Amino acid sequence: MYDDNRLTLALFFLRLTVFGVMLLWTIDKFINPDHAVAVYARFYAIEGLDSMAMTLIGIAELIVLGAFLLGLFRTLSYGAVLVFHAVSTLSSYEMYLTPFADYHLLFFTAWPMLAACLALFMLREADTLFTLGD
Numbered sequence: 001m002y003d004d005n006r007l008t009l010a011l012f013f014l015r016l017t018v019f020g021v022m023l024l025w026t027i028d029k030f031i032n033p034d035h036a037v038a039v040y041a042r043f044y045a046i047e048g049l050d051s052m053a054m055t056l057i058g059i060a061e062l063i064v065l066g067a068f069l070l071g072l073f074r075t076l077s078y079g080a081v082l083v084f085h086a087v088s089t090l091s092s093y094e095m096y097l098t099p100f101a102d103y104h105l106l107f108f109t110a111w112p113m114l115a116a117c118l119a120l121f122m123l124r125e126a127d128t129l130f131t132l133g134d
Helices: 004-031 033-044 051-070 074-090 093-097 104-122
Strands: none
Touching: 004 033, 004 051, 004 074, 004 104, 033 051, 051 074, 074 104, 093 104
């Protein structure tokens, strides 16, 4: 079938690219907190957050993403990334109902990334390339 080198390399690239997307979403909380506040209000129905709340959420996400990138605490860090992205994907359900309106087609890119997050979680023990975890 596939040798371990190909599997670990594929998992590494999945981890690296998922990290890249999630990192950009996290950085947005620091450099454009008003946008992040609006996203939380519209898609998560969480009102009343401010820049300080976004900074604290961003710091927590950076810690999780750092562990994820380094392959540390895989069940927790990979699981958290999966949950973060699953909530983000599912909370955008209205966009999937009108795929050809505005920029709604872009929301469909969340599904392959969700599958990548799920694959990484399910294969976390095999994801050993460039990790510090055991």
